[in-house]
Amino acid sequence: MNSIELKSRAKINLSIDVLGKRDDGYHLVEMIMQTIDLYDVIKIKQLDTNDVVIKSNSSHIPLDNDNIVYKAIELLRQRFNINKGIEVFIEKNIPVAAGMAGGSSNAAAVLVGLNKLWKLNLTEQELQELGLKLGADVPYCISGKTALAEGIGEKLSYIKGLPKNISILICKPNLFVSTKDVYQGLDLNNIENRPNNKLLIECLEKGDIDSLSKNMSNVLENVTSKIHKEINEIEEIMMANSALGSMMSGSGPTVFGLFDKSENALKCKDILLQQYSQVYVVSSSEKGVEICG
CATH class of the missing domain: 3.30.70.890 (GHMP kinase, C-terminal domain)
Known part of the structure; x- marks a missing residue:
């Protein structure tokens, strides 16, 4: 297997409360997040070189090392000492800079995809711990569902979500x-x-x-x-x-x-x-x- 395709879903917030601020600048929150069936398609393929190439149908996202997807690839390459090249195509359907965790969701998809491609055998919890290094929403985006998020957004308690008929x-x-x-x-x-x-x-x-x-x-x-x-x-x-x-x-x-x-x-x-x-x-x-x- 040298390529994989994934759906990377958006979220909405059914609530957001901000309780305080940590010394490192992160805010302490208590919020309910709900995954929705609006998604980007992430296509990952291995390259013969050791380059990282990001492509997209959207002109609104960076295609260099400013993209959180690039950071997700580098995180895994450094952590597991892998020097394989990767090309990621991001088919953007989630609005950009919208408060719907589109970028975090893309990073989550890359972690899940490379875990499978590179046979790293990381559990969902291990992937979430790595995801937190990229951003507070990434752990949630890996699992989706409906959750009460606390701390900086990384402490997740899964709850019953919105019914499908809504x-x-x-x-x-x-x-x-x-x-x-x-x-x-x-x-x-x-x-x-x-x-x-x-x-x-x-x-x-x-x-x-x-x-x-x-x-x-x-x-x-x-x-x-x-x-x-x-x-x-x-x-x-x-x-x-x-x-x-x-x-x-x-x-x-x-x-x-x-x-x-x-x-x-x-x-x-x-x-x-x-x-x-x-x-x-x-x-x-x-x-x-x-x-x-």
Whole structure:
């Protein structure tokens, strides 16, 4: 085997709370993450040389050592003293810089793919420990599913997720949001509307998506939406078109809405497409990275 193809899925946040900041600059969080069935396709093949080559259908991502995928390859090459060359093609479908962990998910897929290609026989937990060296979201992206994430996002407790019959409408306005700037703009001493994660987990356990939708909260939204009014506008359109609830994911600018009827989600998608180009209707997923074939 000298090549492998994988699906690298996006996530949304059903809640985000920020509890404090560590000395190393990382923020301490408590958030619920849900994998969704919107994914990039990652194609990995071994080269006869020892070069690392990254290609993509997207002009919005770096193709050099600034790409987290490059860092994932180098991490494994150095750790296991491997000097084989690798080419990775990233077919981008997840919006870039969207608060949906697209880059982290790509890195997760490369770790899983190379583990198989190079027969490293690492367990999922060992892959997650390596992934944490690349970014706080990478361990979660390897496993996917639905999880309460604590610490800097690496302490994962898996919970019951959104049912498949709930349609998730995703809309990413054409904005670039710096995660670093959003966190810096957050006043940790004056956070209002913190999420009640215990309540949200109970809602998921019971399948009470109506109550979940009404109680979702993201403390970062207040920062991002002050700079970009589009976030509130998209939420208002979703809520006016039968969404059970709508919220920003991650540090933004992506907004999602939860719908109990797919026809309402599709109708709202058509309305949003009149203003925005990156609009999708998807469902939840139980998988993060998935090997194709």
